[in-house]
Amino acid sequence: MSVVQEKVSVVRRAAPQGRRFVLTPTVTVYLALVALLVVGSVLVGLKGGVLLDEGGILNILTRSTVLGLVAVGQTMAIVTGSLDLSVAYLIGLCSLVAAETMAGDTSMIAPAVVLVLVVAASVGLVNGLVITVLKANAFIATLGVALILRGYLEHNYTGPAGSVPRAFQHLGYDRIGPIPAATLLMLLIAAGVWWYLRRTRTGYHMYAVGGDIEVARLSGVRTSRTIVTAHVLCSLMAGLAGIFLASRLGSGAPYVGMDAGYDLESIAAVVLGGTVLAGGRGGVVGTIGGVLILSTLDTVFDDLAVDPFFKNVVRGVVLIIAVALYARSKGNGRTS
Amino acid sequence: MSEVVARLDGITKSFLGVPVLRGVDLELRAGEVHALMGENGAGKSTLLKVLAGVHRPDSGRILLGGNEVSFATPRDAQAAGIAIIHQELNLLPHRTVAENVFLGREPVRRGQVDRRAMVAETRRLLDWLGEDGIDPEAGVVRLPVAQRQVVEIVKALSADARVLAMDEPTAALADHEVELLYDLVARLRDRGMAILYVSHRMREVFDLSQRITVLKDGAFVTCSPTEELTSDQLVRHMVGRPLDALYPERPTEPGEVRISLRDAGNDRVRDLTFDVRAGEIVGLAGLQGSGRSAIARAIWGVEPFTAGVLERDGEPVRIPNPRTAVRKGIGYVTEDRKGEGLALRQSVRDNALLVRRAALRGQAARRASDLAALLKSVNVVAQGPHQEVRYLSGGNQQKVVLGKWLAVRPNVLIVDEPTRGIDVGAKQAVYQLLRDLAADGMAILMISSELPELIGMSDRILVMHEGAIAGALPAGASEEAVMGLATGHGIGEVA
Numbered sequence: 099m100s101v102v103q104e105k106v107s108v109v110r111r112a113a114p115q116g117r118r119f120v121l122t123p124t125v126t127v128y129l130a131l132v133a134l135l136v137v138g139s140v141l142v143g144l145k146g147g148v149l150l151d152e153g154g155i156l157n158i159l160t161r162s163t164v165l166g167l168v169a170v171g172q173t174m175a176i177v178t179g180s181l182d183l184s185v186a187y188l189i190g191l192c193s194l195v196a197a198e199t200m201a202g203d204t205s206m207i208a209p210a211v212v213l214v215l216v217v218a219a220s221v222g223l224v225n226g227l228v229i230t231v232l233k234a235n236a237f238i239a240t241l242g243v244a245l246i247l248r249g250y251l252e253h254n255y256t257g258p259a260g261s262v263p264r265a266f267q268h269l270g271y272d273r274i275g276p277i278p279a280a281t282l283l284m285l286l287i288a289a290g291v292w293w294y295l296r297r298t299r300t301g302y303h304m305y306a307v308g309g310d311i312e313v314a315r316l317s318g319v320r321t322s323r324t325i326v327t328a329h330v331l332c333s334l335m336a337g338l339a340g341i342f343l344a345s346r347l348g349s350g351a352p353y354v355g356m357d358a359g360y361d362l363e364s365i366a367a368v369v370l371g372g373t374v375l376a377g378g379r380g381g382v383v384g385t386i387g388g389v390l391i392l393s394t395l396d397t398v399f400d401d402l403a404v405d406p407f408f409k410n411v412v413r414g415v416v417l418i419i420a421v422a423l424y425a426r427s428k429g430n431g432r433t434s
Numbered sequence: 435m436s437e438v439v440a441r442l443d444g445i446t447k448s449f450l451g452v453p454v455l456r457g458v459d460l461e462l463r464a465g466e467v468h469a470l471m472g473e474n475g476a477g478k479s480t481l482l483k484v485l486a487g488v489h490r491p492d493s494g495r496i497l498l499g500g501n502e503v504s505f506a507t508p509r510d511a512q513a514a515g516i517a518i519i520h521q522e523l524n525l526l527p528h529r530t531v532a533e534n535v536f537l538g539r540e541p542v543r544r545g546q547v548d549r550r551a552m553v554a555e556t557r558r559l560l561d562w563l564g565e566d567g568i569d570p571e572a573g574v575v576r577l578p579v580a581q582r583q584v585v586e587i588v589k590a591l592s593a594d595a596r597v598l599a600m601d602e603p604t605a606a607l608a609d610h611e612v613e614l615l616y617d618l619v620a621r622l623r624d625r626g627m628a629i630l631y632v633s634h635r636m637r638e639v640f641d642l643s644q645r646i647t648v649l650k651d652g653a654f655v656t657c658s659p660t661e662e663l664t665s666d667q668l669v670r671h672m673v674g675r676p677l678d679a680l681y682p683e684r685p686t687e688p689g690e691v692r693i694s695l696r697d698a699g700n701d702r703v704r705d706l707t708f709d710v711r712a713g714e715i716v717g718l719a720g721l722q723g724s725g726r727s728a729i730a731r732a733i734w735g736v737e738p739f740t741a742g743v744l745e746r747d748g749e750p751v752r753i754p755n756p757r758t759a760v761r762k763g764i765g766y767v768t769e770d771r772k773g774e775g776l777a778l779r780q781s782v783r784d785n786a787l788l789v790r791r792a793a794l795r796g797q798a799a800r801r802a803s804d805l806a807a808l809l810k811s812v813n814v815v816a817q818g819p820h821q822e823v824r825y826l827s828g829g830n831q832q833k834v835v836l837g838k839w840l841a842v843r844p845n846v847l848i849v850d851e852p853t854r855g856i857d858v859g860a861k862q863a864v865y866q867l868l869r870d871l872a873a874d875g876m877a878i879l880m881i882s883s884e885l886p887e888l889i890g891m892s893d894r895i896l897v898m899h900e901g902a903i904a905g906a907l908p909a910g911a912s913e914e915a916v917m918g919l920a921t922g923h924g925i926g927e928v929a
């Protein structure tokens with residue numbers, strides 16, 4: 099009896115070594131966001147404007163919605179040690195599938211959404227299978243799928259096609275105060291993905307596969323199935339982004355994803371959010387921070403009417419600084 | 435005789451046409467520790483991987499409780515009650531202890547992973563092992579190697595296995611931790627588990643096992659009860675010939691001082707004063723964490739000395755980084771071969787020549803004509819110089835690390851656990867090699883947790899205790915004397 103109690107007290111003492119405040123990448127990214135908002139407000143203010151007025155907030159959040167959906171999906175692929183370069187064309191394809199299926203008919207909204215999700219999931223399945231069955235490197239596999247999608251789009255479309263019914267445009271334009279309804283929807287989905295990654299077995303296995311696929315395999319994790327799941331979910335998120343864009347534009351646009359560069363942009367947001375490109379560490383919360391930083395930067399630049407060349411230089415610098423900071427802050431020192 | 439839990443029957447396996455296992459039989463019984471012995475590259479780990487469902491045998495049968503089974507994946511083997519602790523540590527450094535323990539078998543409650551149950555069960559198992567100092571919610575990256583090994587054992591236990599196979603589980607452990615592991619293995623055995631135990635440490639095998647199977651070049655040599663074998667017979671089965679004396683003769687006179695410390699220290703070690711002369715092997719003894727490796731790392735410029743003087747051939751020098759150390763002719767064979775010693779995805783050749791290419795210039799850096807001789811001098815068994823190092827058996831990887839340093843012919847060599855995971859025959863070769871290098875004028879500082887080896891090899895032994903030198907002992911000192919100083923008592927008083 100007393101022995102047992104002694105053991106318990108030892109355990110107690112050993113267990114919570116005080117949760118000290120640590121500068122994790124997630125914390126860093128939100129601090130950076132606050133700093134950016136402050137600096138941005140001052141800069142825009144000096145030019146006689148206001149960054150965070152209703153229009154500004156709306157602008158930032160609208161930009162964040164599409165990028166957020168794509169980047170949250172990309173987070174799952176990257177955490178699993180993979181990545182997806184096919185999202186940009188997939189977004190275009192999905193916007194077309196949505197708009198053409200609806201063809202202005204309200205009763206076709208539900209079938210169109212289902213069809214888009216099926217198309218997106220299939221593309222994700224192909225990505226996943228090429229990586230796991232054909233053992234192609236994820237970069238090459240998804241680049242290949244991107245090229246195939248591009249070929250299809252170029253062959254069949256020259257410009258926008260299809261149209262969505264007026265009722266469907268509510269998704270793109272409705273607001274609750276200054277906050278677009280779609281942004282709330284995006285955050286809800288992000289919360290769902292957070293739960294999925296942090297609380298379900300498959301989520302655990304995504305971290306394990308990304309951390310060390312060999313260890314995962316030897317421990318009995320079904321590694322291929324995990325990778326395929328990550329890609330299907332990632333593509334589904336891109337599909338949702340396509341639906342949202344169709345709603346906003348009123349029709350499907352083949353290159354809407356590519357023109358905005360959502361492939362590289364989403365990867366940048368994920369990495370900016372502190373997820374390690376090699377996989378195994380990071381998560382959705384950081385990604386949303388990364389997305390907000392990128393959209394805020396864009397909005398600030400628009401307000402300042404900065405030339406696009408300079409804009410990209412700044413984004414590049416921000417990204418590199420972020421990654422360098424994380425490389426330092428993480429526990430990659432020796433442990434012994 | 436107790437029940438046969440698992441049986442391997444005529445297992446063969448080739449990699450790219452090269453046979454690695456040639457018809458191996460093995461019987462594992464409940465409540466018995468079965469030792470598997472053999473030289474580096476004999477196929478021990480490969481056999482374990484066949485049992486674990488990692489490799490499919492080319493032919494042969496696996497029987498569990500009399501029924502033939504076939505494992506397509508490690509998951510199948512796990513489900514059948516087989517747990518393996520692999521030779522290389524198999525943990526995710528950035529996940530917690532509990533997450534690692536339950537990896538692949540996370541308990542689920544209402545659609546979510548039941549974290550609380552995971553942590554509680556992990557804590558229960560840790561308590562049961564008497565390892566309650568490990569926090570189930572700590573990241574594995576924060577644990578020292580020995581505790582990671584404990585986590586691996588907990589992981590195997592939590593799977594409710596009937597068969598536990600351990601591939602050199604003590605290779606990374608210090609002496610007192612080995613004792614704990616013994617205890618643990620004995621307890622598991624007494625509870626009826628069938629245990630397959632791979633080790634190169636003779637003493638361990640004789641202490642723990644009831645039965646020994648020997649493999650040589652992938653073929654079954656013999657299986658017999660432990661009590662019917664002597665260690666000489668065992669060595670002869672493994673090596674195929676009787677071995678000469680394990681430790682070579684000590685020569686007579688050391689030469690001039692190669693490296694000398696005067697009151698040197700940093701935040702891990704302090705007040706170090708000693709010389710190492712040409713032709714001399716100085717042993718560094720001490721418990722894990724006593725500062726042995728810290729001395730090596732300081733001399734080599736990884737965490738340089740911040741106090742005192744370091745002299746090289748009589749001249750005071752500063753060695754702020756490893757590159758300078760290499761330039762100054764100091765080699766360091768690290769203890770952690772996977773982490774620091776090898777580029778696993780590169781070839782044997784590239785690894786062996788790595789330091790030479792990095793540290794020398796011009797013609798000397800490109801020289802590769804002596805590669806074959808170099809690899810032979812350390813007895814590397816590989817399919818050829820172009821094989822990737824990660825496919826080498828564990829012991830052969832260690833030999834490549836040694837070869838890599840010898841390629842630049844340093845005249846001061848620090849070796850940290852140089853024979854970890856190396857078979858007896860190769861151990862003797864490494865001992866002879868170190869002695870020959872010393873005789874050629876090299877000054878050698880040797881760190882080892884295996885006391886017999888340290889005592890057998892050293893011309894002098896410095897015993898570390900809590901970051902300082904507790905005492906110096908002459909060649910051939912007793913184990914009691916060393917342990918007495920290492921534990922902070924006087925010479926020969928062991929608590």
Ligand SMILES: Nc1ncnc2c1ncn2[C@@H]1O[C@H](COP(=O)(O)OP(=O)(O)OP(=O)(O)O)[C@@H](O)[C@H]1O
Binds near residue numbers: 472473476481826857
């Ligand atoms: N995946 C692989 N591909 C090619 N060759 C391999 C592979 N795995 C092992 N080998 C070869 O099989 C042989 C046996 O290796 P194994 O790891 O089983 O040896 P071992 O008995 O465990 O040795 P050690 O005592 O050094 O750990 C070695 O020659 C090794 O190079």
Ligand SMILES: [Mg+2]
Binds near residue numbers: 521829
């Ligand atoms: Mg082995």
